[in-house]
Amino acid sequence: MKLKQKILMDFLANPSQTLSGQQLCEKYAVSRTAVWKAIQSLKQDGYEIEATPHAGYHFIKDIDALDAARIQYYIPDVPVIVFDSIDSTNNYAKRLLMEKEVQEGTMIVANQQTAGRGRQGHSFYSPADTGLYLSIILRPYALTQNVLKITLAAAVATCEAIEEISSVSCQIKWVNDLFVGHQKVCGILTEATANFEMQQIESIIVGIGINCKTMTFPEEITHIAGSLNVDTIDRNHLSALIWQHLMKWIQHLNDKKLMDAYRSRSLLIGKTITYTWQNETRTGIAIDINEDGQLVVQTKDQIQILHSGEVSIQKW
Template sequence: MQSTRAKLIQLLAVSREDYISGQALSEQLQISRSAIWKHMKALETEGYVIEAKPKVGYRILNYPNEMNEYTLRRGLETNWLAKTLIHKPIVSSTQDIAHELAKKGAEHGTIIIANEQTKGKGRMNRAWYSKAGKGIWLSMILRPSIYPYEAPQLTLLSATVIADAIKKMTNLQPQIKWPNDVLINGKKIAGILTEMHAEQDQIHYVVIGIGLNVNQEIEDIPAELQHRASSIQIESNKICDIRKIAQNLLAMFEKEYEAFIHEGFSKVKNKWESYGYKMGERVWLNMQNQRFQALFLGIAEDGALLMQTEDEDIKRVYSAEIEWFKED
């Protein structure tokens, strides 16, 4: 649900070069003209350049570069995803907020996005460094009509969307390391955390958390992680528009999610394999107290890894410690 200020910006954006009177704004938003003036002053403190002419009205001359609810909505081409969009300058974790809201009945497609997380997390409760203004830290609440055992497919879907968005907006070639990491030049730039609340045969909700490193410089990456982690800026040597990447990511996710719900996992599987890290190569696996080498063939229809052992048996791997890197 849009806030009054977001609706105000939308009205001004629709009028483009034309002025819109304070009276017209007051009637459409059902607030006083004095309240309209206060909102305009607040917008100016956020970086908007607003022209006001007595007896004529208001118009926006320039928009701020900072990512917030209003700048995100402007130009966002989605139908239902981010219809409810909650932006926070700083939070402990967007994932925690999403769970709280989902339990209270937040609608399908609700997005929580922050400029900074102080306690961002990935799989296995690993810390995710989410510095202010350096990346995209968001969680989305979904209520999909799929079975709980199919939920891991949403992680793979999300990874393909992130890879597509990076490829579309940069000259970089991303890869996906199963199940939830997006890499560039072998270094992690994005991670996905999928959590759900479900019964045996019914999903109540799924929360998908996405952390994407965009404009970190090398000194922003902890020294102990610099051989494994990176950002779009480091790998492309260009500063990126975080807001535009976020908007593209959301628009592409909505489209691919709808295709997945209506058409199944086959398209996602094919796209994932086109990005698959170390597809066709041998890697070491540790599972069931055994360590063995296998050829990575791809992913199965249910999202499991397909591994061919040395005796040519094909195993479906749902959970294992995999040595993707030589130093593992």
């Protein structure tokens, strides 16, 4: 870790205190010039730091720029890779897995995606500075039937993280979209590589995109897309909270509490929906989400269990 990142973590740990230049020199066994250069570099990154003669440095203003050191302040042992712009965090995670052995829980975070992706080949609008786009690499070696529950766990974890850091409460539209009111504020894309002979997952990439304060959207999604619209959200802290909550649930995929948490935030249960079944558009009432994470739909003449697919709400 660079000296400026170490000093930044000191500021974050002691936001109201003035840090002595001499103490920083002694702590990191560097010269006063090295400390001064590190402070100047932080200022160039956008942090406002005031230098007081004979006293030290005071952290005046925090910024919303994504920074690996700031994320690791909350989750210090986690490998975190941050990009100002990338094609897709999921795409990068795939390339990383092809190149080398990757530590469980490695997280890739981006300020912008130029080719963000959603489910079923849809694109995910990912403008700079207003959203949070991240991927977490998992190595669960789990049976393939747990993949759906990992997506459910990611949805619950993201809701919990948003609720912890703000006053916003989200609902989950089965299986992987988060809504505030009638507007989608977050999408989740889970991708896996599997060893089918062993019936095991070799790696899983959980991609999460959140509209934190995005206010303008392409015309084709203006009717559905929305934002958390909370200016005070620290995206670095939110990234870490998502990681913490997801890794907690990954250890308890078969715990009844996971499905209880998912159902309690369900946007669909009790609503009339349309869905596709065997290439036919059908209508029914979503009556439950079972213990395997499948959607239970009551039609006029039968109950159907949906394992996957796109659904839409006919009547809010």
